[in-house]
Amino acid sequence: MQKEREILPDYRMAEKRKWKAYVAIFAVMAFVSAVVTPVAIMTFDNFACRTQPHGPDDFLAYCRSPRYGDYEHGALYYGLEPKARESIRAAQVLFLGSSRLQAAFAANATREYFRARGIRYFVMGFGYGDVSPFEQPVMERSGASPKVIVINTDPFFVEPNRLSEPAKEAIEGGPKYLWRLTQKMAFQRVHRIICRVVPLCPESEPSIFRSATDGQWNWIGPYTEEREVPIDQELKERIPQFEIERAKTIGEIFLNRIGLDRRCVVFTGIPSNGLDLTEVAEVLATALHTRFLAPKIDGLATVDGGHFNSRSAELWSAAFVEALTPIVNECL
Amino acid sequence: MLAVMWLVIASLVFYSFDDPYRLLPLILSSITFNFFIGRMLLRSQNRALLAIGIGGDLLLLGYFKYAGFLVETLNAVTGIALPRPNIDLPIGISFFTFTQIAFLVDAYRGEAREYEPFHYTLFVSFFPHLIAGPIYHHKEIMPQFHLQENFRFDISNFGFGLTWFALGLAKKILFADVVAQYATPIFNAAAAGQAVGLVDGWIGACGFGLQLYYDFSGYTDMAIGLALMIGVRLPLNFDSPYKALSLVDFWRRWHMTLSRFLRDYLYIPLGGNRKGPRRRYINLLITMLLGGSWHGAAWTFVMWGAIHGFGLVVNHGWNKVSYRLKLPDPAAWALTLGFVMLAWVPFRADSLSAAFTIWKGMFGFHGLAPAGSVLAGQITIAVMYIAVLLAVALFAPNSQQLLSYPRIIIAGFRRPIRFVPSPPWAIAAGIVFGIAVSFIITQRPTEFLYFRF
Numbered sequence: 001m002q003k004e005r006e007i008l009p010d011y012r013m014a015e016k017r018k019w020k021a022y023v024a025i026f027a028v029m030a031f032v033s034a035v036v037t038p039v040a041i042m043t044f045d046n047f048a049c050r051t052q053p054h055g056p057d058d059f060l061a062y063c064r065s066p067r068y069g070d071y072e073h074g075a076l077y078y079g080l081e082p083k084a085r086e087s088i089r090a091a092q093v094l095f096l097g098s099s100r101l102q103a104a105f106a107a108n109a110t111r112e113y114f115r116a117r118g119i120r121y122f123v124m125g126f127g128y129g130d131v132s133p134f135e136q137p138v139m140e141r142s143g144a145s146p147k148v149i150v151i152n153t154d155p156f157f158v159e160p161n162r163l164s165e166p167a168k169e170a171i172e173g174g175p176k177y178l179w180r181l182t183q184k185m186a187f188q189r190v191h192r193i194i195c196r197v198v199p200l201c202p203e204s205e206p207s208i209f210r211s212a213t214d215g216q217w218n219w220i221g222p223y224t225e226e227r228e229v230p231i232d233q234e235l236k237e238r239i240p241q242f243e244i245e246r247a248k249t250i251g252e253i254f255l256n257r258i259g260l261d262r263r264c265v266v267f268t269g270i271p272s273n274g275l276d277l278t279e280v281a282e283v284l285a286t287a288l289h290t291r292f293l294a295p296k297i298d299g300l301a302t303v304d305g306g307h308f309n310s311r312s313a314e315l316w317s318a319a320f321v322e323a324l325t326p327i328v329n330e331c332l
Numbered sequence: 333m334l335a336v337m338w339l340v341i342a343s344l345v346f347y348s349f350d351d352p353y354r355l356l357p358l359i360l361s362s363i364t365f366n367f368f369i370g371r372m373l374l375r376s377q378n379r380a381l382l383a384i385g386i387g388g389d390l391l392l393l394g395y396f397k398y399a400g401f402l403v404e405t406l407n408a409v410t411g412i413a414l415p416r417p418n419i420d421l422p423i424g425i426s427f428f429t430f431t432q433i434a435f436l437v438d439a440y441r442g443e444a445r446e447y448e449p450f451h452y453t454l455f456v457s458f459f460p461h462l463i464a465g466p467i468y469h470h471k472e473i474m475p476q477f478h479l480q481e482n483f484r485f486d487i488s489n490f491g492f493g494l495t496w497f498a499l500g501l502a503k504k505i506l507f508a509d510v511v512a513q514y515a516t517p518i519f520n521a522a523a524a525g526q527a528v529g530l531v532d533g534w535i536g537a538c539g540f541g542l543q544l545y546y547d548f549s550g551y552t553d554m555a556i557g558l559a560l561m562i563g564v565r566l567p568l569n570f571d572s573p574y575k576a577l578s579l580v581d582f583w584r585r586w587h588m589t590l591s592r593f594l595r596d597y598l599y600i601p602l603g604g605n606r607k608g609p610r611r612r613y614i615n616l617l618i619t620m621l622l623g624g625s626w627h628g629a630a631w632t633f634v635m636w637g638a639i640h641g642f643g644l645v646v647n648h649g650w651n652k653v654s655y656r657l658k659l660p661d662p663a664a665w666a667l668t669l670g671f672v673m674l675a676w677v678p679f680r681a682d683s684l685s686a687a688f689t690i691w692k693g694m695f696g697f698h699g700l701a702p703a704g705s706v707l708a709g710q711i712t713i714a715v716m717y718i719a720v721l722l723a724v725a726l727f728a729p730n731s732q733q734l735l736s737y738p739r740i741i742i743a744g745f746r747r748p749i750r751f752v753p754s755p756p757w758a759i760a761a762g763i764v765f766g767i768a769v770s771f772i773i774t775q776r777p778t779e780f781l782y783f784r785f
Contacts, residue, residue, distance in 0.1 A: 019487040022753035026494060029762025030769065037770035179773055 038179070042067065042187040043194065050207035050222045051188075051195040057083055058218060060188040061210035062127060070166040071188075072210055073126060074181040076138050077170040081185070083212035088142040091122035092332055093324075095215075096135050097152030097270070101125035103307035104152070104270045106217040109318035114214075119328065123215040127208070128164030131156045132254055137171070139258075147331045149258070150266045150293075150324070153281045155239060157250035220303070220310040227303045231271050239280050247280075248287045255288060264331035265290040266324065270316070273305040291327055295319035335483035336450050339562070343459040347424065358422055359457060362392060366432040367452050373439035374446050385436040393429045396421055401629030424463045426626060428456050430593055435470050437597055444470055451477050460558040464551050466569040466589040473564070482563035491753055492735075493560030498765035499731050500553025505768040507721055508547035514707060514714035515539030515680075521706045522689040523682040529701035533693030535714050537673045540680045542721045545573065548587070553731050568732055574672070574725045577664040579640070579647045582672060594623050613648070617641040627679070632687060635678040643671055 049063035061072035195201035269277030285292035518536030576582035624637015681687035
C-alpha cells in the first residue's frame with residue numbers, strides 16, 4: 001500500500017476551480033463524442049450508399065448496405081423528416097399502398113399534373129409489403145386529413161399483425177432502434193456533404209431516395225436499372241375469396257375510422273404479373289361503396305414482374321391522374 | 333456513520349440486484365459469520381476457531397464453485413453416475429471469500445483491529461471492488477472508511493476518478509471487446525472439434541491474452557475510478573504485465589492483489605522459501621495450482637495453474653544456477669511473453685482437448701490454415717489489431733503511469749507526460765469516454781471475463 005500511496009498523488013491540493021472546469025469540459029466532450037461517434041461509424045459502414053441522383057428534398061429511404069437498410073418506415077412513423085410529415089399532414093390527395101404503388105407513381109407525369117393544379121399530394125406507400133396496419137398509424141401520427149384517398153388494393157386491407165420487420169421495429173420503437181434511426185437521419189446528411197466535397201464516394205450500394213414533398217420514390221437508376229419485363233396477361237391468378245371477404249371487413253373498419261366521404265375514396269389495382277389486382281379493386285370498391293379507377297393501357301412492363309418500369313409508370317400514372325380529375329374536382 | 337450506512341445499502345443493492353432472494357442472504361450470512369469469528373479470534377487467537385472460520389468460508393466457496401466439478405471428476409474416475417448438482421455460481425463469491433479469509437488470518441495473528449459492524453460490512457461489500465476485485469486488505473481500506481473527509485463530495489476526487497473510469501471503460505469497450513471478436517471464434521472452433529491452423533492458433537492465443545488484460549485491467553481502472561469518486565483509494569492491480577522480462581516479474585505485475593494474497597496467505601504459510609529449495613518449489617507449485625483452481629472449477633484452470641507453477645520453478649531454478657548467463661532483455665521478454673500466451677490457451681479453452689487443439693495449431697501440426705481460416709477474410713485486420721494492442725501494452729504508459737506518476741518519459745517524446753486537470757486532458761478523456769459510451773449504446777459489449785471467477 002505504501003507504494004500505491006506514493007503512486008497516487010494527492011490531487012486535493014489542486015485548485016477546485018480547475019477541477020470544476022475539467023469536469024465541465026469532460027462532460028461536454030463526452031456528450032459531443034457520444035453523439036458524433038455513432039454517426040461517424042455509420043458513415044464509415046455505409047459509405048457505399050448512394051448520394052446521387054438526389055432531389056432537393058429527398059431523403060435516403062433505403063440502402064442495401066446491411067448497416068443501413070430501411071429508413072423510411074421509422075422516418076415517417078416518428079416524423080424524423082419533418083418536411084415529409086408536414087407534407088403528409090397537408091396532403092389533399094393521399095396515395096396508399098405497397099411498393100407497387102410507389103413504383104407506379106414514381107413518375108414526372110404525376111408530379112406535373114398536381115403541380116399544374118396547385119394540389120398538394122403525397123404518395124405514402126411502403127416497401128416490404130406494408131399496407132393498412134402500418135399506414136393507418138402513420139396517417140394518424142402525422143395528422144393527415146386528405147380530401148381524396150387513392151388506395152392500391154392489392155388487397156391493402158390485411159390483419160393488424162401483418163407487419164414487416166421494419167414496420168414492427170418502428171412500432172415497437174425501442175430506445176436502441178430510435179437511436180439508430182436518429183443516426184441514419186444524421187448520417188445521410190453528413191454522407192452527402194462528404195461526397196460533395198470529396199468526389200471519392202463509390203456510389204455503389206443500391207439505394208432508394210424519397211421526396212419529402214410528395215413521397216415519390218426515386219429508384220430507377222439508384223436502386224435498379226430500367227428493364228422491360230412485360231406484364232403477362234395469361235399468368236393471372238386470383239386472390240382467394242376468403243381473403244377478399246376479410247379485406248372487405250377490415251376495409252370497412254379502416255374507412256370508418258378515416259371518416260372520409262366514400263365518394264372521395266378511390267380504389268385501384270395497379271397491373272402486375274401474377275395477380276389480377278384490377279378485379280380485386282373493383283370487387284372491393286363495389287362492396288365498400290368507394291370509387292374505382294383502373295386505366296387500361298397496353299404494353300405495360302415492369303422491372304421485376306411486380307413493379308412498373310419508368311416508362312410504364314409515366315404512361316399509367318398519367319392516365320390515372322387524368323381519370324382522377326372529376327373526383328378531385330368534386331372532393332377538393 | 334450515515335455515509336457508511338448509505339454505502340452499505342447501496343453496495344448490497346448493487347450486489348443483489350439480479351437475484352436478491354438468493355444473493356442478499358448469501359453475502360449477509362458470509363459477512364456475519366466472518367465478522368463474529370474475526371471478533372472472537374481478535375480476543376482469543378484460537379487456532380481451532382481460525383480453522384472453523386476458514387473451513388466455513390472454503391465450504392461455502394466449495395459448495396457453490398466446486399461441487400459440480402468434484403462430482404464430475406468422481407464420476408469420471410470411478411465410473412459411477414452421480415447426478416451433477418446444478419448450482420449457479422454467485423457473482424463475486426471468490427473475491428469476497430478471499431478478502432474475508434485474509435481478515436480472519438490477520439485477526440488470528442493479531443494484525444487486525446476490531447471493527448464496527450457497518451464498517452466491516454462495507455469493507456466486504458464496497459461496490460466498486462465487490463464483483464471482481466481488486467482483492468484489498470483491511471489494513472489499507474478500513475482507515476479510509478473512518479475518515480470523515482472521504483465521505484464529503486470533493487470535485488478533485490470526482491474528476492480524477494472520472495478520468496480513471498473513462499480510461500478503464502475505453503480499455504474494456506474499445507480494446508477488449510473488439511479483439512474478442514477475433515479470438516472467440518477460434519476457441520469456439522476448437523471447442524467444436526475443428527482443427528486450428530498456425531496463424532489462427534496464435535491469433536486466438538494472443539488475441540485472448542490481450543482481451544483478458546484490457547478487460548480485467550479496464551475493470552480494475554473503473555473500480556479504482558468509482559472508488560476515487562467517493563474518496564476511497566483502491567490498490568492497483570496491474571503494472572504492464574506484458575513488459576515482464578521473466579515469469580517471476582510477470583506475477584509481480586499481473587493481478588497484483590491476487591498474487592499478494594497467494595503469497596501472504598498461502599505461499600508463506602506453506603513455508604515459502606524458508607525450508608530449502610526443494611520445499612520452495614513444491615510450495616510454488618501448490619500455490620499456483622490452487623491459484624489456478626481459484627479461477628474456476630475445471631481442469632483447464634488446474635492446467636493453467638500447473639503450467640505457471642512449473643514455469644516459476646524453472647524461472648527460480650534458472651536464476652539460481654545461471655546468474656552469470658543472463659539472457660538479453662529482448663530474448664527474456666519474448667520468452668516470457670510467448671510462455672504466457674501459450675499458457676492462456678487452457679485458461680480460455682472450453683476443455684483440455686480444445687486447448688490441445690489450439691496448441692497443436694500454434695506449433696504447426698495442422699498446417700498454416702487447414703481447410704481455410706476460421707476468421708475467413710479477417711486475418712489481416714485481426715493481426716493488425718493485435719499488433720496495435722500489443723504495442724499499446726508494451727510501449728504506452730499504463731493507467732497509473734499516465735494518470736499518476738509525476739514524470740514519465742516515453743521513448744520518442746521529449747516532454748514528460750503528467751496528468752493535470754487541464755482542458756487538453758479534459759477534452760481527451762471526455763472524447764474517449766464518449767466514444768466508449770457510444771459503442772455501448774450501438775453495439776453489444778461482452779461481459780467482464782473476471783465476473784465468472
